Amino acid sequence: MRLPYFPLSGGAPTATFKPLKAQASSNQEGEIIDKDIVFVAGSTGRVGSRTVRELLKLGFRVRAGVRRNQLAEALVQSVQQMKLDGEAGKPETQPISNLEIVTCDLEKKGSIIPAIGDASVIICSIGASEKEVFDVTGPYRIDYKATKNLIEAATLAKVNHFILVTSLGTNKIGFPASFLNLFWGVLIWKRKAEEALIASGIPYTIVRPGGMERPTDSFKETHNLVLAKEDTYFGGLVSNLQVAELIAFMAKNKRLSSYKVVEVIAKQTEPLKPLEELLGKIQPQREILGEYEVDSRPNVDSTSIATETFSRMTAPKARPLSPYFMYDDFKPPSSPTPSKAKASSKVTSSSASGD
Missing domain, CATH: 3.40.50.720 (NAD(P)-binding Rossmann-like Domain)
Structure with missing residues (x-):
């Protein structure tokens, strides 16, 4: 579909010329x-x-x-x-x-x-x-x-x-x-x-x-x-x-x-x-081979790169074995491990109370 373009106005252009708004399609x-x-x-x-x-x-x-x-x-x-x-x-x-x-x-x-x-x-x-x-x-x-x-x-x-x-x-x-x-x-x-x-x-x-x-x-x-x-x-x-x-x-x-x-x-x-x-x-930075876009790298067979790219695009995704895979990133908070400094201080304090 050809869109409407500006018509050529007769005579010299003037400062009052008002362009029309063209309706473009998506x-x-x-x-x-x-x-x-x-x-x-x-x-x-x-x-x-x-x-x-x-x-x-x-x-x-x-x-x-x-x-x-x-x-x-x-x-x-x-x-x-x-x-x-x-x-x-x-x-x-x-x-x-x-x-x-x-x-x-x-x-x-x-x-x-x-x-x-x-x-x-x-x-x-x-x-x-x-x-x-x-x-x-x-x-x-x-x-x-x-x-x-x-x-x-x-x-x-x-x-x-x-x-x-x-x-x-x-x-x-x-x-x-x-x-x-x-x-x-x-x-x-x-x-x-x-x-x-x-x-x-x-x-x-x-x-x-x-x-x-x-x-x-x-x-x-x-x-x-x-x-x-x-x-x-x-x-x-x-x-x-x-x-x-x-x-x-x-x-x-x-x-x-x-x-x-x-x-x-x-x-x-x-x-x-x-x-x-x-x-x-x-x-x-890249070159076009047919419909595939391939990174241009020296000393590499472009055809094999395109084939590899296509294979990655069409390869089926592996299905998780566990039905709870969506919870893998959800981990309960763990209790903090006492540091050596705190442990030694407890020993020292208990020794002092024993005296």
């Missing part, structure tokens, strides 16, 4: 996942909004999750201004027809699955607002709890790929991680979100970008991407646009990016390399 109702639909959480942020546009360039249909429709006005206007080259002999395509705005508050679990709908890929680039620096609960509520809510909903929706954007320095101690954690432990909560995603069983990619505050979109003209495995870098810079381009590429190349934790910065001295080459050098 995968729990028997909907088939559409491999061309991506749900983006944090779609109005600096990384998220650029990611939406990059996904549209690659031909995806994008479902942008926002807490309130009014927050999406700038995103809709920027997409309306996009023009993509069509095929030879055909007019330019209009990306706005492939954008859908859905209201979704990740702190309210009930709104998440309907917003995901039949999306096959989820991209999460949310984070506690830097403007609300005095909100002690921000990193816990947004970077961890809201992200965890989305992960749980994605598990129920049976999505095929979950891309999570966290931060360089996550899972590290020392500068600048210790400095960033002064913002109410933000990197600690981001790490907790990473752990929740890895434990969920969903094919995942975790992207840890360097600092994105200073570099503008033109940063890529002088600085080329560097990708590394987890816990490699302590610092570095990269632009929001470079991260967005990488995320969109990962969504398009699931097998190449799944089960990887990728740190990304950009260097002026680094030669320009294709993303396939950069990403291909990072080893996945």
